[in-house]
Amino acid sequence: DGGITQSPKYLFRKEGQxxxxxxxxxxxxxxxxxxxxxxxxxxxxxxYSQIVNDFQKGDIAEGYSVSREKKESFPLTVTSAQKNxxxxxxxxxxxxxxxxELFFGEGSRLTVL
Amino acid sequence: AQSVTQLGSHVSVSEGALVLLRCNYSSSVPPYxxxxxxxxxxxxxxxxxxxSAATLVKGINGFEAEFKKSETSFHLTKPSAHMSDxxxxxxxVSDTGTxxxxxxxxxxxxxxxx
Numbered sequence: 001d002g003g004i005t006q007s008p009k010y011l012f013r014k015e016g017q018x019x020x021x022x023x024x025x026x027x028x029x030x031x032x033x034x035x036x037x038x039x040x041x042x043x044x045x046x047x048y049s050q051i052v053n054d055f056q057k058g059d060i061a062e063g064y065s066v067s068r069e070k071k072e073s074f075p076l077t078v079t080s081a082q083k084n085x086x087x088x089x090x091x092x093x094x095x096x097x098x099x100x101e102l103f104f105g106e107g108s109r110l111t112v113l
Numbered sequence: 114a115q116s117v118t119q120l121g122s123h124v125s126v127s128e129g130a131l132v133l134l135r136c137n138y139s140s141s142v143p144p145y146x147x148x149x150x151x152x153x154x155x156x157x158x159x160x161x162x163x164x165s166a167a168t169l170v171k172g173i174n175g176f177e178a179e180f181k182k183s184e185t186s187f188h189l190t191k192p193s194a195h196m197s198d199x200x201x202x203x204x205x206v207s208d209t210g211t212x213x214x215x216x217x218x219x220x221x222x223x224x225x226x227x
Contacts, residue, residue, distance in 0.1 A: 004156075006156075009154075031212065031213070033212060033213070040122065040219055040220075041219060042203060042217040042218055042219040042220055043157075043203070043217040044217075045213070045215075048212075048213050050213070056213070058213075090156055090157070092156075092157075092212070094211075094212045100145050100147070100162075100207045100209075100210045100211055100212045100214075100215055101147070101159055101162060101212075102149075102157070102159070102212050102215070103159075104156030104157045104158070105156050106154075106155050106156045107154065107155065107156050109154070
C-alpha cells in the first residue's frame with residue numbers, strides 16, 4: 001500500500017543533542033512537508049520541498065534543517081539550536097497539480113529530557 | 114492574508130446526536146477549504162474538501178460541510194454521532210490551492226458520550 005512512513009514514532013533526546021526524524025513516501029509525490037504540532041496550536045509549517053534538491057523555509061524553520069536528496073525521502077533534523085523541541089512532528093506530501101490535499105504520516109513524538 | 118477560526122476547542126455530544134463543528138475563514142480570494150481528522154497519536158486524514166464546485170460537500174464517515182460565502186463559514190456536520198467519531202478535527206484554508214500556503218485552525222476535540 002502507498003503511504004508515508006515516519007520513524008521513529010517516539011524519540012527521547014537530551015538537551016544539546018541533534019536528532020533526525022525520517023520520512024519516506026512511496027506515493028510518487030513531488031512535494032513533501034514537515035509540520036510541528038503543539039497542543040492547542042494546530043499545525044505549523046517548518047520546511048517544505050517541491051522538488052528534489054530544493055526546499056524552502058516555512059513559518060517556524062529556526063532550529064531545524066532538512067535535505068531532499070531523493071524524491072522519496074525528506075528527513076528533518078532538530079538541532080540543539082531549537083529552544084523548545086518537545087513536540088509531535090508530522091510529515092506530509094502532495095501530488096503536483098493537486099488541490100492542496102495533504103497525505104500525512106503517523107507522526108514522530110520527540111521528548112527532550 | 115488568510116486565516117481560519119475554529120470555535121470551541123472541545124465539543125461533547127451524546128452518541129446518536131448531531132455533530133456540529135464550526136469553522137470560519139478569512140480569505141481575499143475564493144478559498145480552498147479542508148477538514149481533516151486526527152485520531153490520538155496518529156497523523157491527519159482528509160475528511161472532505163471544497164474547491165469551488167458544489168457548496169455542500171460530502172466526505173467520509175458520513176460527514177459533510179457546507180460552504181457559505183456570505184457567512185465565511187465551512188461548518189462540519191454529521192447527523193448522528195458514533196463513538197468512533199471521537200477525535201480532533203482541523204479546518205484548513207488555502208488561497209491558492211497549494212499545500213505550502215495552507216493555514217490550519219487550532220482544532221476541535223470531539224468527545225462522544227453514551
